[in-house]
Amino acid sequence: MTKVLSIFRKSDAKAPRRKSISLDRKKARAGWIFVLPFVIGFVLIYIPMIAESLIYTFTDVTATSLKDGIFSIKAVGFDNYQEVLFNHTDFVERLVSGTTQLIIDIPAIIIFSLFMAVMLNQKMIGRAAFRAIFFIPVIVTTGIIAKTDLATQSTTSEMEGGMESGNEAQQSGGVSQIVSAADFGALFSNMKVGGELQAYVVDIINNIFNIVNRSGVQLLIFLAGLQSISPAIYESCSIDGASAWETFWKITFPMISPMILVNAVYTVIDSFTAASNSVMSFIQDVLAGNSANYKASYGVTMAWVYFLIVIVIVAVVAGILSTYIFYQRKET
Amino acid sequence: MTNDTQNVTKVKKQTKNKIRVDFERTSLWQRLKIKYLSLRFIGRVIFVIFRIVLLLGISYIILYPFISKIAGSIMSPEDFADVTVALISRNPTLDTYKAILEHNSFMDAMADTALLSLLCALIQTFSCCLVAYGLAKYKFRGNTAVFFCVILTMIIPHTIIQTQMQQHFAAFDIGMFGKGLIRSVFGGMPLNLINTNWPLMILSITAMAFKNGLFIFMLRQFFKNIPDELEESAYIDGSGIFRTFFQIILPLSIPMLITVFLFAFSWQWTDSFYVSLFYLDKTAYQSFTNVYAIPQPFVEAIGKAGGSAFRAAIQNTASLMIIAPLVVVYLFCQRFLVQGIERSGITG
Numbered sequence: 307m308t309k310v311l312s313i314f315r316k317s318d319a320k321a322p323r324r325k326s327i328s329l330d331r332k333k334a335r336a337g338w339i340f341v342l343p344f345v346i347g348f349v350l351i352y353i354p355m356i357a358e359s360l361i362y363t364f365t366d367v368t369a370t371s372l373k374d375g376i377f378s379i380k381a382v383g384f385d386n387y388q389e390v391l392f393n394h395t396d397f398v399e400r401l402v403s404g405t406t407q408l409i410i411d412i413p414a415i416i417i418f419s420l421f422m423a424v425m426l427n428q429k430m431i432g433r434a435a436f437r438a439i440f441f442i443p444v445i446v447t448t449g450i451i452a453k454t455d456l457a458t459q460s461t462t463s464e465m466e467g468g469m470e471s472g473n474e475a476q477q478s479g480g481v482s483q484i485v486s487a488a489d490f491g492a493l494f495s496n497m498k499v500g501g502e503l504q505a506y507v508v509d510i511i512n513n514i515f516n517i518v519n520r521s522g523v524q525l526l527i528f529l530a531g532l533q534s535i536s537p538a539i540y541e542s543c544s545i546d547g548a549s550a551w552e553t554f555w556k557i558t559f560p561m562i563s564p565m566i567l568v569n570a571v572y573t574v575i576d577s578f579t580a581a582s583n584s585v586m587s588f589i590q591d592v593l594a595g596n597s598a599n600y601k602a603s604y605g606v607t608m609a610w611v612y613f614l615i616v617i618v619i620v621a622v623v624a625g626i627l628s629t630y631i632f633y634q635r636k637e638t
Numbered sequence: 639m640t641n642d643t644q645n646v647t648k649v650k651k652q653t654k655n656k657i658r659v660d661f662e663r664t665s666l667w668q669r670l671k672i673k674y675l676s677l678r679f680i681g682r683v684i685f686v687i688f689r690i691v692l693l694l695g696i697s698y699i700i701l702y703p704f705i706s707k708i709a710g711s712i713m714s715p716e717d718f719a720d721v722t723v724a725l726i727s728r729n730p731t732l733d734t735y736k737a738i739l740e741h742n743s744f745m746d747a748m749a750d751t752a753l754l755s756l757l758c759a760l761i762q763t764f765s766c767c768l769v770a771y772g773l774a775k776y777k778f779r780g781n782t783a784v785f786f787c788v789i790l791t792m793i794i795p796h797t798i799i800q801t802q803m804q805q806h807f808a809a810f811d812i813g814m815f816g817k818g819l820i821r822s823v824f825g826g827m828p829l830n831l832i833n834t835n836w837p838l839m840i841l842s843i844t845a846m847a848f849k850n851g852l853f854i855f856m857l858r859q860f861f862k863n864i865p866d867e868l869e870e871s872a873y874i875d876g877s878g879i880f881r882t883f884f885q886i887i888l889p890l891s892i893p894m895l896i897t898v899f900l901f902a903f904s905w906q907w908t909d910s911f912y913v914s915l916f917y918l919d920k921t922a923y924q925s926f927t928n929v930y931a932i933p934q935p936f937v938e939a940i941g942k943a944g945g946s947a948f949r950a951a952i953q954n955t956a957s958l959m960i961i962a963p964l965v966v967v968y969l970f971c972q973r974f975l976v977q978g979i980e981r982s983g984i985t986g
Contacts, residue, residue: 333776336879340772341784343765344854347844348787350812355802356794362802422696425689438972439697445900445968446961447703449908450926454957455703458950515699523852526975571793572852578795579911586797593801609798620793 363607386607404585408577414510415573419521423528444522524569531565560632567627574620585612707958710951715939718947734955737933746924759903761842769845770857792851804915807837833922853898860894896974904964929956
């Protein structure tokens with residue numbers, strides 16, 4: 307019966323057009339149904355939270371009872387920002403050092419993870435085992451584990467410093483001081499490069515544990531990017547007589563460059579939640595009410611100031627990188 | 639013409655179907671020399687050695703903390719006072735493990751965390767999957783806007799809105815500053831969700847929990863790489879949109895789903911931020927933070943010589959015990975981790 311009906315409808319002049327519209331509509335509606343959970347949450351929960359948080363930075367909130375949702379709010383304009391940025395030097399100091407650390411870490415993490423991804427992408431004995439080892443930190447050394455690691459490392463290194471001024475073999479805890487600056491100085495003095503680079507490299511190598519721990523997801527993204535490069539390109543390169551070095555810079559690097567942007571942005575964002583982020587832990591202390599000379603609204607303001615600075619960094623990094631990015635046109 | 643004379647072959651034996659020829663080959667020594675004494679081969683060998691040394695070195699850096707933690711966990715307090723003991727204990731003991739098991743309510747924390755992580759990871763995987771599929775495969779007005787919002791939730795860290803999050807879930811309603819829609823219409827007391835699983839469940843269902851933006855991003859790339867023809871043929875065969883999704887797309891993407899599940903599970907497992915935000919009462923949720931306390935029998939020993947090293951060792955032991963189940967899960971899933979990522983073909 308229904309079949310007959312549909313045939314009947316098809317013969318109608320208007321019906322086919324209406325049907326094609328309704329299919330598009332049906333698909334659009336299905337799309338909305340799929341993203342609905344997120345949209346509902348975003349509009350009803352997330353936006354109010356963000357807006358409230360932003361309003362906090364312009365007000366003086368004296369919560370009579372935060373838990374029951376009773377507030378008394380007084381608008382103060384930019385007073386919070388002024389107070390945080392100009393009257394609290396310890397926050398600004400931390401902000402500067404934290405931001406510098408972030409800028410130092412970005413290239414180190416990107417270069418390290420790219421290098422390792424290229425290594426782990428080659429065919430060799432034990433590749434699966436190496437990959438498994440390299441992804442352990444992503445899974446295991448996160449959150450509370452990373453925090454505790456950091457805490458125990460700092461206590462043991464303090465203890466070592468107090469006891470034997472660094473000469474004593476370390477007893478437990480993490481890797482500290484793999485190379486000394488003097489060793490590297492000898493190496494670099496022959497290479498005629500500046501002291502800044504030397505200090506940078508020494509800093510990176512002593513932080514290698516931290517950097518390895520934080521480059522897991524980036525490594526995964528790079529590996530995925532490398533996998534998506536067609537082997538035919540490499541084959542034609544090797545037939546044309548290109549060396550591995552040339553192939554890397556002429557093929558791999560341009561093809562992977564969109565991933566570099568993604569990873570740079572991800573690294574910056576991820577550093578917010580990194581256990582080693584001193585600025586964020588300071589802000590969290592303030593927010594938890596552990597610092598006596600800070601009001602609750604200062605904590606929120608600090609968080610936003612820090613966030614804005616980081617967003618500027620993201621924008622700058624993305625701006626610089628996007629001029630060098632090569633996008634492969636997909637032929638259709 | 640000279641070539642011909644060189645390549646002349648002697649016919650040794652010829653039958654109807656087979657022919658056996660004898661030709662001059664360069665000697666074995668010559669061949670080996672050409673193959674192995676070239677600059678290219680030497681360069682290759684040096685590169686392979688360099689690579690293996692580098693990979694082993696970095697693997698050591700990754701694994702060393704675990705080795706030292708395991709070494710420290712079986713040491714007795716006397717070992718820490720002894721300066722000559724570095725990594726291998728003189729009197730190994732399992733007391734640290736026992737003490738943490740007995741005194742730090744480890745099993746309670748484990749049970750609570752396992753339940754919460756499993757729930758969160760399952761829900762997050764599912765909801766992120768839905769959102770990512772909708773974004774990847776359906777063109778509707780506002781698609782890019784929704785994706786932009788997803789990226790926004792990824793880049794605004796939850797740490798900067800933590801106070802607001804806590805307040806919102808302490809008096810759960812739709813609205814701001816405690817003036818909610820539901821309450822102003824229906825009246826009644828604010829709904830307190832603190833100390834229940836609901837805050838994290840709600841964040842998971844709406845795909846806004848920890849790093850869900852990243853999951854959606856990864857899954858979206860993965861779904862985009864699945865050819866549209868697959869779904870079209872399913873539609874033609876009379877399968878509906880949701881049936882296609884559940885019966886065709888999801889089974890295809892199992893490695894990727896396991897990857898996302900693994901991330902969600904392990905990040906929730908080691909999480910201390912959300913847990914400290916949403917569970918204020920120890921009886922409601924026993925978090926791993928309490929496992930790090932110094933067990934009662936060792937409080938005395940901490941004050942003695944080598945005490946701070948012992949304290950660190952106790953905490954490291956607690957870490958080890960917390961991550962042990964994770965490592966087991968990881969060993970089972972790591973095959974899928976690389977596989978899923980490889981197939982995703984993420985491109986910018």
